[in-house]
Amino acid sequence: MPMQLRFGRAKLKAPAELVSRINGALTNLTADRNDRVSEKAMDDVSRFLEQIKVIVLGLEDQPPNKEQALLLVQEAIQHDLVKNLLVYLKQLEFETRKDVGLVVGALLRIKTQSVYPMADYFRRNVALIYSLVDTYGEGGEPHICLVSGGILRDCIKHEKLAKVIAESTCLLQFFDDIGGVKFEIAADAFATFRELIVRHRRMISQVLLNRFDEFFPKLNALIQTDNFFIKRQTLKLLAEILLVPENVDVTAKYVQDVQNLIMCMNLLRDKYDSIQYEAFHAFKVFLIGEDKAPEVLSILQTNKHKLIRFFENFHNEKDEVDEDFKDEKAYVRELITKLPDSVV
Numbered sequence: 582m583p584m585q586l587r588f589g590r591a592k593l594k595a596p597a598e599l600v601s602r603i604n605g606a607l608t609n610l611t612a613d614r615n616d617r618v619s620e621k622a623m624d625d626v627s628r629f630l631e632q633i634k635v636i637v638l639g640l641e642d643q644p645p646n647k648e649q650a651l652l653l654v655q656e657a658i659q660h661d662l663v664k665n666l667l668v669y670l671k672q673l674e675f676e677t678r679k680d681v682g683l684v685v686g687a688l689l690r691i692k693t694q695s696v697y698p699m700a701d702y703f704r705r706n707v708a709l710i711y712s713l714v715d716t717y718g719e720g721g722e723p724h725i726c727l728v729s730g731g732i733l734r735d736c737i738k739h740e741k742l743a744k745v746i747a748e749s750t751c752l753l754q755f756f757d758d759i760g761g762v763k764f765e766i767a768a769d770a771f772a773t774f775r776e777l778i779v780r781h782r783r784m785i786s787q788v789l790l791n792r793f794d795e796f797f798p799k800l801n802a803l804i805q806t807d808n809f810f811i812k813r814q815t816l817k818l819l820a821e822i823l824l825v826p827e828n829v830d831v832t833a834k835y836v837q838d839v840q841n842l843i844m845c846m847n848l849l850r851d852k853y854d855s856i857q858y859e860a861f862h863a864f865k866v867f868l869i870g871e872d873k874a875p876e877v878l879s880i881l882q883t884n885k886h887k888l889i890r891f892f893e894n895f896h897n898e899k900d901e902v903d904e905d906f907k908d909e910k911a912y913v914r915e916l917i918t919k920l921p922d923s924v925v
Contacts, residue, residue: 593632596653600662603629607669623674630680637687654691658702663688664709667732671725682728686735700739707745710736714751717758717773723765730769737773740781747777747788756799759811771814778818782827789822789831797835801844813855816848820862836867839876846884849891858896865909868916881920888917 594602602625609622636653639645657663666681673681688699703709713736716722716729736742746752755777758770778785789796803815823832835841845867848860867877881888892914900907 593635593649594629596636596649596656599629599633599636599653600656600660603633604660604662604665607665610669610672623677626673627677627680630677630684633684634680634687637684637691650687650691651693654688654698657688658698663699663702664706667709667712667729670728671722675724678724678728682731685732689735689739697739700736700742703736703739703742704745707749710742710745711749711751714746714754714758717761717766717770718754719761721758721761721763721766723763723769726766726769730773733773734776737776737780740784743777743781744784744788747785752777752788752792753795753799756803759803759815760806760808764810767808767811771811775814775818779821779825782825786825786827786831789828790834793831793834797841801841804848805844809853809856813853813859816856816859816863820859820866823863823866832866833870833872836870837874837877839874839880842867842877842880846880849895854896858899861895861910861913865913865916868913878920881917882922885917885920885922889914892917 593599606622606625606629609618610626611619633653635643636649637645663685666685670678670681685699689697689703691697691699710733713729713733716726733746737746755770755774759767759774761767761770800815800819803811804819806812806815822828823835842864845860845864849857849864851857851860867873867881873881892910895910896906900910
């Protein structure tokens with residue numbers, strides 16, 4: 582994405598010099614920003630990062646220089662530029678931190694033949710990925726999380742990096758972070774978590790199967806939180822997980838648990854209309870499969886006639902503006918009608 586210069590247009594230094602200058606300046610940063618050495622170092626990091634942005638992102642009237650960008654990513658890898666930027670991220674000024682996010686994201690997108698060199702660098706330095714996830718944790722600062730979260734989502738675009746996160750303790754760590762008290766942190770953590778779950782469907786499907794007993798109890802707990810935003814978004818994500826064709830085995834396992842059905846049925850009567858609406862999309866999955874667990878079938882049979890009446894008036898105001906929802910609701914009523922009556 583072309584960008585505007587903050588320091589005015591200047592002759593670009595060579596990639597090797599830019600990386601060397603930034604790394605050198607970072608080591609001179611101190612907690613005291615009024616210190617002259619630290620102030621000069623901060624200015625140098627900002628100015629040279631801006632030149633890097635020109636190389637990897639271009640300007641409105643100047644596209645990125647692919648040859649220079651490739652040299653830059655090679656220099657950045659050889660001299661640990663990204664690692665150093667992340668180590669000093671908290672000490673940088675607001676605009677400079679944003680530039681770090683833009684630069685790292687751009688470096689992750691640079692490709693040579695079929696290889697993304699910076700993605701391979703992160704794969705070899707998985708501690709960097711874990712440190713980015715850790716910024717969401719207790720004591721996390723929103724202005725830091727917004728940058729680190731953006732970098733994480735850029736990492737997740739690469740399946741091999743997403744797999745590293747999904748197979749590590751980070752997957753479950755997200756649940757604690759999403760349940761955090763700071764809204765900005767919880768919202769960004771959820772955005773990253775959702776990207777992890779939906780981006781690479783086949784890979785994540787196998788992870789969800791392998792970690793089913795760890796993952797879904799925590800997901801259900803988030804769905805039942807008092808936080809409206811988290812409740813709605815997580816419930817929407819659950820429906821998305823259950824309805825994705827790649828997750829057919831995951832879905833088959835989830836709908837066999839009667840407690841999952843009870844949760845979804847209770848949410849159909851939530852005080853918020855939007856929660857009811859999202860619950861509908863999760864609930865309908867329990868009706869579709871023919872091989873229902875005995876306890877699940879018993880609950881559905883027992884409530885058959887109540888459910889038919891319930892869906893006759895369920896969000897009818899949406900019918901005229903959402904034909905798909907109207908059709909799905911009719912299909913759900915049909916499936917319920919076909920259920921055998923409960924045997925008393």
